[in-house]
Amino acid sequence: MAKHPSLAAVVQRLEDRGLRVTAPRLSVLAAAAAGAEDQFSAEDIESRLPQVGRATIFRTLKLLVEMDVFCRVLLDDGNLRYRWSRRGHHHHLICDSCGAIEDFTGCDVTTLMQDLARRTGFTARGHWLEVYGRCAACHSRAAVSQ
Amino acid sequence: MAKHPSLAAVVQRLEDRGLRVTAPRLSVLAAAAAGAEDQFSAEDIESRLPQVGRATIFRTLKLLVEMDVFCRVLLDDGNLRYRWSRRGHHHHLICDSCGAIEDFTGCDVTTLMQDLARRTGFTARGHWLEVYGRCAACHSRAAVSQ
DNA sequence: CTCTTATTGACACATAGTCCCATTTCCACA
DNA sequence: TGTGGAAATGGGACTATGTGTCAATAAGAG
Ligand SMILES: [Zn+2]
Ligand SMILES: [Zn+2]
Ligand SMILES: [Zn+2]
Ligand SMILES: [Zn+2]
Numbered sequence: 001m002a003k004h005p006s007l008a009a010v011v012q013r014l015e016d017r018g019l020r021v022t023a024p025r026l027s028v029l030a031a032a033a034a035g036a037e038d039q040f041s042a043e044d045i046e047s048r049l050p051q052v053g054r055a056t057i058f059r060t061l062k063l064l065v066e067m068d069v070f071c072r073v074l075l076d077d078g079n080l081r082y083r084w085s086r087r088g089h090h091h092h093l094i095c096d097s098c099g100a101i102e103d104f105t106g107c108d109v110t111t112l113m114q115d116l117a118r119r120t121g122f123t124a125r126g127h128w129l130e131v132y133g134r135c136a137a138c139h140s141r142a143a144v145s146q
Numbered sequence: 147m148a149k150h151p152s153l154a155a156v157v158q159r160l161e162d163r164g165l166r167v168t169a170p171r172l173s174v175l176a177a178a179a180a181g182a183e184d185q186f187s188a189e190d191i192e193s194r195l196p197q198v199g200r201a202t203i204f205r206t207l208k209l210l211v212e213m214d215v216f217c218r219v220l221l222d223d224g225n226l227r228y229r230w231s232r233r234g235h236h237h238h239l240i241c242d243s244c245g246a247i248e249d250f251t252g253c254d255v256t257t258l259m260q261d262l263a264r265r266t267g268f269t270a271r272g273h274w275l276e277v278y279g280r281c282a283a284c285h286s287r288a289a290v291s292q
Numbered sequence: 293c294t295c296t297t298a299t300t301g302a303c304a305c306a307t308a309g310t311c312c313c314a315t316t317t318c319c320a321c322a
Numbered sequence: 323t324g325t326g327g328a329a330a331t332g333g334g335a336c337t338a339t340g341t342g343t344c345a346a347t348a349a350g351a352g
Contacts, residue, residue, distance in 0.1 A: 204341080208340095
């Protein structure tokens with residue numbers, strides 16, 4: 001599975017929404033794909049694109065998040081990262097020790113929500129979940145160095 | 147159940163940690179208790195306490211969050227609120243329509259986590275969950291106005 | 293009452309954005 | 323191929339939410 005969708009697919013989705021395919025938008029996509037990491041901060045994009053206005057960068061990030069091209073990841077320290085979205089409902093597993101982020105689908109909070117509705121009369125429309133811990137790679141690394 | 151713990155209890159916890167009970171700290175607690183809402187922003191506190199330095203307000207908020215006197219609530223729009231913590235592991239149900247926040251204990255994400263570990267080898271240390279939807283009161287209000 | 297040390301306040305700086313508006317650019321259509 | 327109108331941009335000011343520094347102050351133990 002590719003780290004991120006083809007540019008053509010994103011362009012298609014922009015056009016489908018009647019939005020323009022502009023140079024700044026393409027630059028942001030390129031800058032997001034350029035990093036070694038699969039995650040990036042707004043600042044990363046800014047510094048990779050000094051010729052693009054800051055307001056435009058934030059507008060574009062917001063747009064691409066709305067379009068589910070990128071998703072936001074809330075780190076344990078409260079900082080925010082962006083990441084190519086795997087699209088559709090998913091959450092993130094964030095490794096404390098190496099900082100890697102994995103996606104995690106098959107979120108089964110529904111039973112939790114149903115239980116909730118029964119108990120409190122609150123109907124959930126959505127939720128935000130981030131999981132912090134230690135990834136498999138860091139586990140084996142730790143096991144080896146023991 | 148009281149909206150917030152007694153001042154004496156908080157003072158006790160400060161002393162237990164060897165921290166000083168100072169006028170600014172007491173003011174922040176008073177300002178947090180003063181609002182009509184059970185939630186408040188850093189800015190609310192600032193505006194209620196013009197005589198207290200901004201840095202002190204943020205330092206105090208941070209301290210009280212660490213002490214689990216307050217908790218942070220992440221709204222759907224990304225804004226942050228503070229709230230008297232019910233203490234211990236819990237999450238929030240945030241009503242889209244009236245903005246009310248309810249606490250929700252008995253979070254059973256553990257099975258989810260175990261499943262996760264089996265599938266991905268990721269061991270969860272903690273998690274952050276906020277639930278957005280519609281509260282019971284807003285449901286009945288909607289039913290009446292139909 | 294006095295000493296030590298935690299804490300404060302002022303201010304500069306940082307990050308993550310938003311808002312405004314004149315200018316530019318895309319692109320549908322003639 | 324040209325062009326008008328809408329969409330998007332860039333620059334700059336502004337906001338919210340913090341953090342870091344440091345000299346001055348004050349809590350509270352003895
Ligand atoms: Zn790791
Ligand atoms: Zn989910
Ligand atoms: Zn409500
Ligand atoms: Zn939980």
